Amino acid sequence: MSETRTFDVQDVTLRFGGVVSLSHVTLFQKSGEILAVIGPNGAGKTSLFNSLTGVYQPQEGTITFTGANGRATSIIGKKAHRVAALGVARTFQASRMFSALTVFENVKIGAESHRGFGAVGAMLRGPRTRRDERESDQDTLRLLEFVGLRNQANTVSASLSYGDRRRLEIARGLATKPQVLLLDEPAAGTNPAEKIELTDLIRKVRDEMGVSILLIEHDMKLVMSLAERLYVLNFGSVIAEGTPDEIRANPVVIEAYLGSSASETGGR
Numbered sequence: 374m375s376e377t378r379t380f381d382v383q384d385v386t387l388r389f390g391g392v393v394s395l396s397h398v399t400l401f402q403k404s405g406e407i408l409a410v411i412g413p414n415g416a417g418k419t420s421l422f423n424s425l426t427g428v429y430q431p432q433e434g435t436i437t438f439t440g441a442n443g444r445a446t447s448i449i450g451k452k453a454h455r456v457a458a459l460g461v462a463r464t465f466q467a468s469r470m471f472s473a474l475t476v477f478e479n480v481k482i483g484a485e486s487h488r489g490f491g492a493v494g495a496m497l498r499g500p501r502t503r504r505d506e507r508e509s510d511q512d513t514l515r516l517l518e519f520v521g522l523r524n525q526a527n528t529v530s531a532s533l534s535y536g537d538r539r540r541l542e543i544a545r546g547l548a549t550k551p552q553v554l555l556l557d558e559p560a561a562g563t564n565p566a567e568k569i570e571l572t573d574l575i576r577k578v579r580d581e582m583g584v585s586i587l588l589i590e591h592d593m594k595l596v597m598s599l600a601e602r603l604y605v606l607n608f609g610s611v612i613a614e615g616t617p618d619e620i621r622a623n624p625v626v627i628e629a630y631l632g633s634s635a636s637e638t639g640g641r
């Protein structure tokens with residue numbers, strides 16, 4: 374059997390008026406892979422994530438997602454909630470958790486949106502069976518254990534450290550039982566010790582849950598230790614692809630990215 378591609382992106386172009394955010398982007402992710410997309414600010418990384426998740430609709434090209442059932446689905450033209458239902462979860466560059474709710478409640482809402490209630494429906498819905506409720510609670514606690522937040526289940530999310538917030542966002546993504554988890558700068562704002570813990574957690578998500586990981590990250594040390602393969606974007610175009618060693622040694626990358634943004638990558 375040939376390898377499955379979680380995402381297959383062919384010749385995708387995305388424009389906003391005169392601004393070209395993505396220009397003829399072609400790339401793929403193998404099922405089970407930890408793949409990273411790097412590039413300077415404004416390179417198009419978040420635009421790519423938004424295109425993969427149905428938030429943006431590219432004018433040209435094709436994006437195909439293949440889930441665990443082997444069925445290939447075209448993404449462009451689908452709404453974000455339909456893409457999510459296929460098994461695509463993501464975290465955002467800026468945190469989107471409900472900061473007034475506890476850690477437990479935040480993850481439970483993620484789990485329930487997967488069960489078809491939606492985040493608002495989960496809060497407004499009428500009574501459910503006790504069995505459903507208990508299963509959902511157990512799923513939530515298991516996930517909190519997995520990401521290392523079991524002891525903080527009842528902590529109000531706003532009072533978490535940056536590192537724990539990032540764990541919570543990952544748990545929320547996993548609560549939808551995805552095939553692939555897209556992480557937009559998961560280590561932003563964290564300290565060096567938290568970065569190492571996050572690296573371990575992301576690897577564990579892939580190894581133990583079998584979830585493919587697609588990662589945008591500014592911290593070069595983190596991304597090079599975690600990713601099995603990388604694409605480099607610059608001005609909306611893919612300028613390089615390869616293993617961490619290949620990317621480090623690629624003169625085009627050094628010229629366009631590593632050299633020009635050394636201060637930026639060192640500062641985070």
Ligand SMILES: Nc1ncnc2c1ncn2[C@@H]1O[C@H](COP(=O)(O)OP(=O)(O)O)[C@@H](O)[C@H]1O
Pocket residue numbers: 389392393394412413414415416417418419420421
């Ligand atoms: N919703 C939008 N409207 C207009 N321009 C956008 C929008 N989203 C992204 N862009 C533009 O696309 C380019 C790439 O941005 P982005 O994908 O956020 O880059 P990155 O995440 O790599 O920093 C930028 O020029 C940005 O201004």
Ligand SMILES: [Mg+2]
Pocket residue numbers: 418419420466
């Ligand atoms: Mg971005």
